[in-house]
Amino acid sequence: MELKNLSIRQLNNLFIEKKAKPSELYSDIFDTSANSESLLHAHLTLFEEKNIENAKNSDNRFENGKSTGLLDGIPIAIKDNINIKGELTTCSSKMLSNYRSPYNATVIEKLNKENVLYTGKTNLDEFAMGSSTENSAFGLTKNPWNTDYVPGGSSGGSAASVSARSAIGALGSDTGGSIRQPAAFCGLVGFKPTYGTVSRYGLIAFASSLDQIGPITKNVDDARIIYNSISGHDSLDATSIDSKQIKIPFDKSAKIGVIKELMEDGISDESRNEVNKVLQGLKEQGYQIKEVSLPLIKLSISIYYLIAPAECSANLARFDGVRYGLRVEGKTSYEMMQNTRAEGFGDEVKRRILLGTYALSAGYYDEYYGKALRARKKMIDEFSNIFNDVDFLISPTTPTAAFKAGEKTSNPLEMYMSDLCTIPANLAGLPSISIPTGLSNENLPLGVQVMSKPLTDLSLLSFSEIIEKEVDFNATPEGFGK
Amino acid sequence: MSDFDIKSIAKLASIKLSEDEQEKLTNDLSIILEHVQALSSLELDTNIEDVFIHPLEKELKLVEDIENESLTHDEALSNAPESKDGRFVVPPSME
Numbered sequence: 001m002e003l004k005n006l007s008i009r010q011l012n013n014l015f016i017e018k019k020a021k022p023s024e025l026y027s028d029i030f031d032t033s034a035n036s037e038s039l040l041h042a043h044l045t046l047f048e049e050k051n052i053e054n055a056k057n058s059d060n061r062f063e064n065g066k067s068t069g070l071l072d073g074i075p076i077a078i079k080d081n082i083n084i085k086g087e088l089t090t091c092s093s094k095m096l097s098n099y100r101s102p103y104n105a106t107v108i109e110k111l112n113k114e115n116v117l118y119t120g121k122t123n124l125d126e127f128a129m130g131s132s133t134e135n136s137a138f139g140l141t142k143n144p145w146n147t148d149y150v151p152g153g154s155s156g157g158s159a160a161s162v163s164a165r166s167a168i169g170a171l172g173s174d175t176g177g178s179i180r181q182p183a184a185f186c187g188l189v190g191f192k193p194t195y196g197t198v199s200r201y202g203l204i205a206f207a208s209s210l211d212q213i214g215p216i217t218k219n220v221d222d223a224r225i226i227y228n229s230i231s232g233h234d235s236l237d238a239t240s241i242d243s244k245q246i247k248i249p250f251d252k253s254a255k256i257g258v259i260k261e262l263m264e265d266g267i268s269d270e271s272r273n274e275v276n277k278v279l280q281g282l283k284e285q286g287y288q289i290k291e292v293s294l295p296l297i298k299l300s301i302s303i304y305y306l307i308a309p310a311e312c313s314a315n316l317a318r319f320d321g322v323r324y325g326l327r328v329e330g331k332t333s334y335e336m337m338q339n340t341r342a343e344g345f346g347d348e349v350k351r352r353i354l355l356g357t358y359a360l361s362a363g364y365y366d367e368y369y370g371k372a373l374r375a376r377k378k379m380i381d382e383f384s385n386i387f388n389d390v391d392f393l394i395s396p397t398t399p400t401a402a403f404k405a406g407e408k409t410s411n412p413l414e415m416y417m418s419d420l421c422t423i424p425a426n427l428a429g430l431p432s433i434s435i436p437t438g439l440s441n442e443n444l445p446l447g448v449q450v451m452s453k454p455l456t457d458l459s460l461l462s463f464s465e466i467i468e469k470e471v472d473f474n475a476t477p478e479g480f481g482k
Numbered sequence: 483m484s485d486f487d488i489k490s491i492a493k494l495a496s497i498k499l500s501e502d503e504q505e506k507l508t509n510d511l512s513i514i515l516e517h518v519q520a521l522s523s524l525e526l527d528t529n530i531e532d533v534f535i536h537p538l539e540k541e542l543k544l545v546e547d548i549e550n551e552s553l554t555h556d557e558a559l560s561n562a563p564e565s566k567d568g569r570f571v572v573p574p575s576m577e
Contacts, residue, residue, distance in 0.1 A: 358491050413513055413517055
């Protein structure tokens with residue numbers, strides 16, 4: 001088997017046993033991207049040349065028995081809304097097409113200490129707003145399973161790169177499902193950690209109370225390795241949590257809840273069948289399973305599309321043509337700002353900024369934003385009550401498998417609906433994972449989502465491994481993998 | 483559904499919109515605002531005072547007010563569209 005198809009732990013063992021070298025893996029990965037990039041457009045920037053020396057340094061560390069751990073010499077792709085010092089961070093926006101970050105995100109500082117080799121920066125929906133990576137100002141990314149279909153979004157480039165084996169793992173960011181949905185569409189594991197356990201410092205903000213960085217990988221163990229590396233309290237992020245993980249049972253004594261509202265209307269038979277398949281397997285292993293109801297989940301899209309645009313309108317106010325990014329001239333500062341924002345932002349970003357501006361404006365604040373905040377609090381309370389009864393909540397990750405490019409671009413609401421199952425975890429700050437479980441009739445991947453209470457990330461990952469083992473999903477897109 | 487004037491929202495958001503954009507965005511926002519109306523019928527006993535921006539913590543932690551290493555002056559200006567004498571340059575505020 002080729003190196004690029006192996007897990008992080010398998011690769012590390014080969015490096016330690018001197019049966020393979022990080023530089024061999026790195027050239028294997030770039031041989032792949034030489035072909036896959038023209039087909040898929042997963043990366044916006046490739047770092048090949050820059051890291052050849054670093055790959056050799058990794059070789060030397062393993063040669064001398066001085067490796068820095070499991071991620072030493074592992075090629076990881078980084079979503080292009082996470083800052084790497086000296087590199088472009090475009091957010092797939094004309095607004096930042098020439099922006100070079102003068103500092104590292106905290107997650108990058110952490111990965112640097114482990115001597116990760118970055119493959120480059122990956123494509124996304126502009127400022128992470130979208131569910132298909134079609135909103136990128138630099139062209140769409142295609143799904144490696146079938147290039148007529150979207151890879152999901154907004155971390156579509158990260159998912160496509162891991163799926164096509166042009167990276168071993170990737171970092172994405174997840175505000176309403178942007179890690180889990182593309183992972184599900186590309187047959188991968190996508191993990192959104194508990195809000196606050198991974199620093200957001202250096203992640204270009206979209207909706208600050210919802211954004212969270214996490215891994216997209218081929219398997220659960222790889223996700224855990226990356227999560228362990230990037231998590232931890234950071235004083236540079238005021239929302240970072242300084243709390244220990246809580247252990248909950250993940251063996252047969254664990255109680256499993258199936259969310260009734262996410263198995264009803266709006267969910268395809270195929271997505272529902274994947275959940276039932278997993279539940280059947282767990283039942284046979286002796287797990288207790290019960291149906292649970294979270295009535296407010298039905299309103300999560302409404303809550304989300306007030307809170308996220310409101311926060312986005314405030315966060316994106318910084319792009320004013322003064323300190324960084326695009327400037328389109330005008331006679332006055334205000335005119336320059338209006339022209340710059342007209343030219344620099346794409347349609348979806350404008351739509352969300354305007355929606356958020358309206359929801360926050362005088363006279364409408366209580367009716368829209370205030371109401372959404374109160375509904376969000378009630379939804380968090382609903383989750384807290386449910387977690388007194390069950391340890392893990394299972395649902396589909398997405399209502400359907402990947403859709404065709406162009407299929408949902410004309411109707412924003414239809415696109416928003418594809419995040420129905422993933423948004424609740426962001427609103428409640430819960431850890432949540434998508435595990436690939438099977439293929440649709442059209443040979444496209446489907447995933448199952450598991451959520452648990454805050455700060456039980458590691459137990460959730462352990463439970464996910466049980467599901468992963470049970471379903472034994474090992475299909476790969478034709479032409480990539482194996 | 484509340485009435486809204488796309489021109490005044492665009493002004494608040496400092497985005498110049500073309501006529502076509504105004505029409506399209508009015509339509510899009512109407513559809514979305516109609517959808518979120520589902521919240522209006524919701525009976526909520528939660529007070530806004532009990533709502534916290536952090537989904538999990540009631541208080542955000544502040545850092546000690548100690549001077550730390552930060553961006554240099556040049557780094558902070560490195561992405562500026564226009565700068566002069568160590569400052570950002572902008573067009574005049576008034577014509």
